[in-house]
Each structure stands twice: as C-alpha cells, then as structure tokens.
Amino acid sequence: MMGEFKAPKGTKDILPDDSPRWDRFFNAVETVYKNYGYGRIDTPIFEAESLFARGIGDGTDIVNKEMYAFTDKGGRKIALRPEETAGVVRAFLEHDLGRNNPLFKAYYKGPMFRYERPQGGRQRQFWQVGVEALGSADPALDAEVIDCALESLSAAGLEDLKLHINSVGCPICRPGYTTVLRGYILTEPDRFCPTCLERAEKNPMRVFDCKNPGCAAALQAAPLITAHLCAACADHFSAVLAALQVIGVAAEPDPRLVRGLDYYTKTAFEIKSGALGAQDAVAAGGRYDGLVEQFGGVSTPGIGFAVGVERVLLATEAAGRPAAGPDVYVATLGAEARQAGLAAAKGLRRTGFAVAVDFSDKSLKKQLSYADKAGAGFTLIVGDEELQTGAYVIKNMRTGEQAALDPESLEPWLTSQKQEGA
Ligand SMILES: [Zn+2]
Ligand SMILES: [Zn+2]
Numbered sequence: 001m002m003g004e005f006k007a008p009k010g011t012k013d014i015l016p017d018d019s020p021r022w023d024r025f026f027n028a029v030e031t032v033y034k035n036y037g038y039g040r041i042d043t044p045i046f047e048a049e050s051l052f053a054r055g056i057g058d059g060t061d062i063v064n065k066e067m068y069a070f071t072d073k074g075g076r077k078i079a080l081r082p083e084e085t086a087g088v089v090r091a092f093l094e095h096d097l098g099r100n101n102p103l104f105k106a107y108y109k110g111p112m113f114r115y116e117r118p119q120g121g122r123q124r125q126f127w128q129v130g131v132e133a134l135g136s137a138d139p140a141l142d143a144e145v146i147d148c149a150l151e152s153l154s155a156a157g158l159e160d161l162k163l164h165i166n167s168v169g170c171p172i173c174r175p176g177y178t179t180v181l182r183g184y185i186l187t188e189p190d191r192f193c194p195t196c197l198e199r200a201e202k203n204p205m206r207v208f209d210c211k212n213p214g215c216a217a218a219l220q221a222a223p224l225i226t227a228h229l230c231a232a233c234a235d236h237f238s239a240v241l242a243a244l245q246v247i248g249v250a251a252e253p254d255p256r257l258v259r260g261l262d263y264y265t266k267t268a269f270e271i272k273s274g275a276l277g278a279q280d281a282v283a284a285g286g287r288y289d290g291l292v293e294q295f296g297g298v299s300t301p302g303i304g305f306a307v308g309v310e311r312v313l314l315a316t317e318a319a320g321r322p323a324a325g326p327d328v329y330v331a332t333l334g335a336e337a338r339q340a341g342l343a344a345a346k347g348l349r350r351t352g353f354a355v356a357v358d359f360s361d362k363s364l365k366k367q368l369s370y371a372d373k374a375g376a377g378f379t380l381i382v383g384d385e386e387l388q389t390g391a392y393v394i395k396n397m398r399t400g401e402q403a404a405l406d407p408e409s410l411e412p413w414l415t416s417q418k419q420e421g422a
Helices: 019-035 049-056 085-094 139-155 174-187 194-202 204-209 213-218 231-246 309-318 335-350 364-374 384-389 407-421
Strands: 046-048 069-071 077-080 104-113 125-134 161-167 265-273 283-287 302-308 328-332 355-357 378-382 392-396 402-405
Touching: 019 104, 019 125, 019 139, 019 309, 046 049, 046 085, 049 077, 049 085, 085 104, 085 125, 085 302, 125 139, 125 309, 139 161, 139 231, 139 265, 139 283, 139 302, 161 231, 174 194, 174 204, 194 204, 231 265, 302 309, 328 335, 328 364, 335 355, 335 378, 335 384, 335 407, 364 378, 378 384, 378 407, 392 407, 402 407
Parallel strands: 328 355, 328 378
Antiparallel strands: 046 077, 069 077, 104 125, 125 302, 161 265, 265 283, 283 302, 378 392, 392 402
C-alpha cells in the first residue's frame, strides 16, 4: 500500500515497532547524565542563522554547505540547528545561567539538521544527545565529561568502546602549527586532492579528515600538533590523560584527530564502537574555551560532547536486541465478548499492564497467531463460554501455563506470573 508521498530524502520515520529501542536508549543515557549532575535543556529547533555562523565558523562545511537556512515571513534569517552547543551557549548567556553557579551542566536530546549525502547512520534530520558543562577549565572536568560519555554509551548497550583523544591547541599555539602544516601541504600540492588544497588555505587541520588514500599517504610524514602545543596546552593535555588513568579510562592519543568545528580548543575526543567497525565515531566532543566570549559573554570555559543516536542504534542493532511486545493480548470472539474484553483491558492497564485488544474479528487461531507475532507475554481469551461462566481463560505464552479466572483475579495472577518469570 503506497500513497503519493514519501518522507523527504535523508529523513526517516521512527515507527511504533522501533520506538521502544529509542526509548530504552534515551532512558539509559539520560539516567547516566543525571547521575553525573546534568539537567535537561530544550532549546528551539531553529535559531538566528548568524548564531551558527558565529559559533561554528564561517569557514566550515556545516555553515557553508550543510545548513538548512531560510528567510521567514518576517524577513528574519533563520537556520535549523545543525548541532546543539551553539543553542545551549546562547541560552546560557540569555538566562545568565552562570550567575549563581560555578559550573553550569546541561544535557540535551533532539533532532539536528544538515544537508549531507545520506548514508548508513547519517541522515539530514538526525538525533543527537549530549552534554555541555560551562564554567571550569580544570582538566579533571575533561576526564569526567569523557567518562560520562563512555558510561552512557555502555549503559545503552554498546560494547568494545575506544576513546581517541587529542589536543587541538589554542589561539596561541594553533596558528603556528597550521602555518607549518599548510607549508607542508603546499610544498607538494600535486599529492593532495582539491578539497585538501582548499582546506590548506582555510582550515589546514581538516586535511586529516580526508578519506582519499593518496592524501592519507601524503600525510604520513606531516608535522603533528603534539610538537607545536604551547606549555599551557601541553600541560592540560597530560593532566587530562593522567586523570583518565586514575579513573580507569583507557585512552588512545591520536595526533591526527581534528574537529570540523572552529570553536574547539585543547581537548578533542571521539568514541568509536567495535560494533560499527572502522566507521564514524558514535560520539565526539571537546573543549570550547573561546565560544562564550565569541557570543559576547564574559570569557567562560566549556566542554561537551554529542552522541549520534542513529549510529548507536545501528551498532546495538548489530548486537541484536528484540523489541518488547504487550504484556497481555486480549483475544475476543463476538461483539459482546469484545466489550467485556475492553473492560478487562481497561482494568489491567490501570494496574500498569500494557494491553492490546484484538479488533480483527478473526478466528481464535488467527488471533492467537497475532498475539504471538506481537510478542505478547500473555493472551486473555474472552468468548461466549467465558461470558456465560464469568471465567476468562488466560495463557502464559512463554510457559504455556493456562488458568480460568474471574476478571477480578486476573491482575493478581498476572502479577504473580510476572514475578515468577523474573
Ligand atoms: Zn596552546
Ligand atoms: Zn584530500
């Protein structure tokens, strides 16, 4: 059955059969974020376009090529958010959230928008969760934030997580390094692709993101940032690594790890999952000590990360976790029995059971196969005979155990069965 319309390219419906997986994911990560002291923030899905141009950077692909930007009917230049850090920092300043608060901590979840080529786990509307902590430059905070990201991903069922970490320097030491790197690339420009040559001008560190094997080979001997960090950045980086070691987090320093966003300073990190192979990271983040000032606020250091929800779900799907069905499926035979079934379902729902009522009017055999397909824990059968005797037949779909009970006894029986099962 196909109508005329399809979801726009790069978007996906989250269907009722699939949403329990999403709910389980959100419950798992949000519990961890709350345990680490983060409260939820919801900012608008659209903001002034200039917020992202200022925050993310005019020279970035995100702002130049990938942003959904438009002029609204009032003539305002608006953009759908391509990421959430800029929105959180805007809200932090607008509501003066740092006023009585040495460290402001918030987590978010929601859809983001980027006009990109859709591929596995990468869409034009995609979901992110993440945290932002504003107000401390302490390297121990970097370790705590990274630990929070890792703990939330393992709570969501991801295994074999690897932390890649680097320092991308600061406005004092980075320009010196990018000059050296640009010089290296432009000495033998023939060895690089046009994108890399363009990046060499605007944002040289991004050349390390190039997937072109020729460019990768040409970068083998490229100068690395590690040797060009200023003393403050080098000290910060080793303090972060030391703190991670103390809390038992394994880290793999990766001097070629860079971020696509201009605002990162010092710590940058990515988390990859073995379940996705060598594919993109499931989470990425870092420090952005200059961003608040860039938005016109008092200089306030910050750090955070974002998790790509579709990618995590792709990885946990690979690990195989079935969706849960209703607790009870009510099979009914005839109109009168259906009404009695509705009443029984209502009572059970009020006591906390998830109940699905069959409205197909098909044979009992067919209804039992529907119950099976739905993954129901129990089936309640209400027909003429059950109405006459007042005893409903209820069946444990897992053990096959069956009982005939009056409607009032259903709830205690189900509760005891569930406890036995657990
Ligand atoms: Zn520095
Ligand atoms: Zn290249």
